[in-house]
Amino acid sequence: MIITIDGPSSSGKSTVAKLVSKFFSIVHIDSGSIYRAITLLAMDNNLIHKKKVNIQYLLKCLEENKISFKKKEKNIFKICINDNFIEKRIRTSEISNNVSIVAAIKEVRDYVLKLQRKIAKNQSVVMDGRDIGSVVFPNAKYKFFLEASLKNRSERRWNDLKKNEKNISLANVKKDLSIRDILDTNREHSPLVVPKNSIIINSDNLSIDQVADKIIKLIN
Ligand code: DC
Numbered sequence: 001m002i003i004t005i006d007g008p009s010s011s012g013k014s015t016v017a018k019l020v021s022k023f024f025s026i027v028h029i030d031s032g033s034i035y036r037a038i039t040l041l042a043m044d045n046n047l048i049h050k051k052k053v054n055i056q057y058l059l060k061c062l063e064e065n066k067i068s069f070k071k072k073e074k075n076i077f078k079i080c081i082n083d084n085f086i087e088k089r090i091r092t093s094e095i096s097n098n099v100s101i102v103a104a105i106k107e108v109r110d111y112v113l114k115l116q117r118k119i120a121k122n123q124s125v126v127m128d129g130r131d132i133g134s135v136v137f138p139n140a141k142y143k144f145f146l147e148a149s150l151k152n153r154s155e156r157r158w159n160d161l162k163k164n165e166k167n168i169s170l171a172n173v174k175k176d177l178s179i180r181d182i183l184d185t186n187r188e189h190s191p192l193v194v195p196k197n198s199i200i201i202n203s204d205n206l207s208i209d210q211v212a213d214k215i216i217k218l219i220n
Contacts, residue, residue, distance in 0.1 A: 001026060001124040003219065004133035006195060007146035009096075009180050010153035012208050013128035015191055016146065021075055021126045024219075029119055031129035031136070033079040034112050035103040036090035037067050037150035039156060041081065042102055051101055058102075062111055069119065093161060093168065097176055100183035103130075109189050130184055133195030142219050143198035146211065152204055162197070 003020060005013045014030045021028035039048075041061050047054040069077035070085070078087055089095070102108055116136050119125060127136070133143035148156075154174035161168050184192040194200060199218060202212050 001122055001141070002137050002140040003126040003142040003144070003215075004137055004140045004195065004198070005126065005128040005144045005146060005215075006130055006133050006192070006198070007128075007148075007219075008130075008153065008184065008192060009177055010157040011146040011148045012156070012203050012211060013146055015208045016212045016215065017126045017128040019209070020077075020219075023212070023216050024124070024126070025075060026126060027075050027077055027119075028122040029077060029116070029125055029127045030079075031112070031116060031127055031132060032099075033087075034067065035099050035108070036095050037079045037081055037086060038062065038108055038112075039095050039102045040086060040090055041065060043098065044113055048101070051062060051098075053059075053102060053105060055105055055107060058105075059107055059111075067115070083109075088164075091160075091164075093165060093176065095171075095200050096180070100180050104183065104187040104189065106189045130192040131190035133198050134211050135190045138195070143195050144215055144218075145194045145198045145200045146203055147200060148203045150174065152180070153177060155162060178206045 005017045007013045017028050042048050042053060042058050045061055047058050066082050067078050070080045070083065072078045078085055113136060133140060154170060154177050157177060158170045158173040161173060201211055201214060
């Protein structure tokens with residue numbers, strides 16, 4: 001069983017996907033975390049200057065370092081670089097502000113595509129991202145697309161970031177999200193689109209639990 005959940009930044013995909021994976025007792029993979037891990041590698045190796053990425057060295061870094069998912073709890077797999085969990089380091093606004101340019105690189109997307117398909121080869125998964133139902137698993141049986149207004153998504157993201165970044169303003173979070181929306185939707189390779197045959201769910205007036213319930217009911 002492959003369940004795909006796509007949508008823009010902070011539409012609640014990962015949280016909903018986690019609840020759905022728990023209900024069906026299958027693995028959840030947050031594909032955005034792979035792009036964030038690659039961005040962390042690029043930044044740790046000083047490969048991003050003025051929003052330009054040194055692609056050649058980044059590909060070398062990907063050959064020399066192992067990006068994988070390791071089990072944290074039952075059905076919960078988290079992204080690792082060389083077997084070390086990096087969850088906290090990939091959730092900063094610095095990573096968020098650079099990840100879209102890394103995710104737009106064709107070679108990076110090819111690398112991630114291989115990893116995503118390998119993970120789903122021998123097991124059921126619920127995977128969330130931007131191109132999961134359109135490019136990664138176009139033939140998946142269960143495809144969903146979450147949408148929510150920029151205002152609601154910015155508030156959600158701000159509430160999350162505030163816990164670790166005390167001085168962050170809602171206005172800045174909103175600006176960063178709108179830039180990311182533009183980059184993710186207009187890039188040449190695997191842009192954010194509503195996948196063919198997917199069910200669109202607007203979460204503006206729904207709680208995360210209500211969205212997850214809706215998806216579970218539809219699948220059942
Ligand atoms: O869901 P997120 O904010 O953690 O995703 C981080 C970035 O990764 C996002 O700006 C776009 C990119 N991404 C992508 O291009 N394709 C995916 N399947 C998932 C994420």
